[in-house]
Amino acid sequence: MRAQSRLGLFLLLTPLLLWLTLLIVIPHIDMLLVSLRERVGVGEYRTSLANYLTFLTEPLYLWTFLRTALMSVLATALTLLIAFPVSYYIAKIAKGRVQSALFLLCLVPFWVSELVRTFGWMILLRETGVFSGLLQWAGLVDGPVEMLYNDVAMMVGLVYTSMLFMVVPLVTTLESLDDSVIEAGYDLGGSGPSILREIVIPHAMPGIVSGCIVVFMLSLGNYLTPTMLGGKESLWFTELIYSQFIVRFNWELGAAFGFMLLLLSSVIVWAVLRLTGQTLEKTMG
């Protein structure tokens, strides 16, 4: 009986374990080994930290790395700023069918592929696009305006792509806040902003943190949006990794970049958790 249930559990866990080892653990170990190799001749390698040294000494790499991190933080902050009132409205103000309809509206963009979604923004923002046309028609500008290929366009794309992943955890935590707790705040003399600061935000903290972590990781690892919407100057770190692996065939340096990105996201997530006094169990549970 016991042996049977053990076997059952083992069989159930097999796909998960396979998935974890084959797709995550093994590639990462391999990547780590690759990143620690240095090519000294044709088909000759030795173990060294040369790839990491290259990364640290080349200003373009470092600069792109920092820029990607900062822009991702900015995208996360913007997403939170927009998603919070939206989530508050969905969770606390809208009732019944309006509530589900609004929630569905947040979901709709995800029914089409990311490529199509990003292409949608290109149609809107390009020189011959909808916005440019509208501005000319309204007489606000003389000629066509190019709104694509800059940081703003990229930021719009990133926030748009991440919205749902911020709204879902926020709505969930805000819904669990009893309306009467907010009313008690007003009853005891609290004003709107003070209740937001002292009651609503502390309650929503686990949702805010988990939403931010997910959005930050998504932005950091995004490739499509920065490539399609961003300009020549707005190089994203994932683009560097891509070019090392695919264009230059320099797998060693690409792997080192990949590891730096992993390290960066881990450090930032850890710092955010420490700073907000949350734990991973609390935010992900």
Added chain:
Amino acid sequence: MLPDLECANLTKTFDATAAVRDVSFAVPPGAFFSILGPSGCGKTTIMRMIAGFLEPSGGDILIRGKSVLNVPPNRRPVNMVFQHLALFPMMTIAENIGYGLRRAGMPKPEIERKVGEALERIGLPGIGNRKVDELSGGQKQRVAIARCMVLEPDVLLLDEPLGALDLKLREHMKIELKKLQSAFNTTFVYITHDQSEALVMSDQIAVMNHGRFEQLGTARELYYRPETAFVAGFVGEANRWRGKVERVNGDALELRTETGIVMKGARHGRALNPGDSAEIFVRPEAIRVARDEREVAHFENRICGTVTSLLFNGAASRILVRDDGNGAEIEVAIPQSGDYATLSRGASIHIGWSGDQANCFPAGSA
């Protein structure tokens, strides 16, 4: 004396349904005023209008003589203890109690002193640093009251605050609440569906049904002189019959019930004429039991019956007596002097009550 709280013709309609209809009352300073009524009768709606969370569809609310209709909830001199308390789980007990004072901009040392005093007052000194979920139900209850009382409101509103507690604690908290009220010396407006809470604690009780006040009075008045059939049935226990009025003689009536018993009753000034259908209410404790028929001979209503059930409940023990004549069952309280301790099922017994104790109401009024 100027009442602390006055509601004049207060009305609230939601879409098509009228939750509160034309309710008027005044609560004098320092009083314990209760609104008693079944679930869904509109009690919470009244409370939320007074606290400012709902706008009345009609009527006025005055606190210390001033209309507060245009005052937002965070500026009204009333505070509310919510049905599920609504303590702030993200704060400690001391922060919970100090919240209102912080919002009022009181300096920190003074807040600390006041919070300490309030904790002392509710008998929980030194728990200020605990979290809300580290307290028991009764302790949370007291913290919720203290959180309001530190603000020294003119009126404290309590919405079924004992509903979530177990029976034993509820009994204890009834007394506790009454003590807290005199300790803080504040006007309490208390709503409940539990008649014993209302009867034990209140100076004045309003009985509410379907959005209306049925009767407003002291516990005794409601109990002994109910003005409507609803109040007679809702407050306290009662045996209930339906019947037709046969004769009217001043306040005294003679009625024949649907089961055929001829009964004497009293109408206490209500309009009941021969031929009208009436509802008759007799309290179990207004009925005298006797083993000997002569002991009940002086009552206008007498029945000879058999004990069919013993409902032992300590001091509130009852018996069910089946009328030997027509089989109707009547609930009777048994005196606790010990004379009836040996009463058993099947025993033959005589019961009687005076016509004055049988309250009659026009049928169909509840």
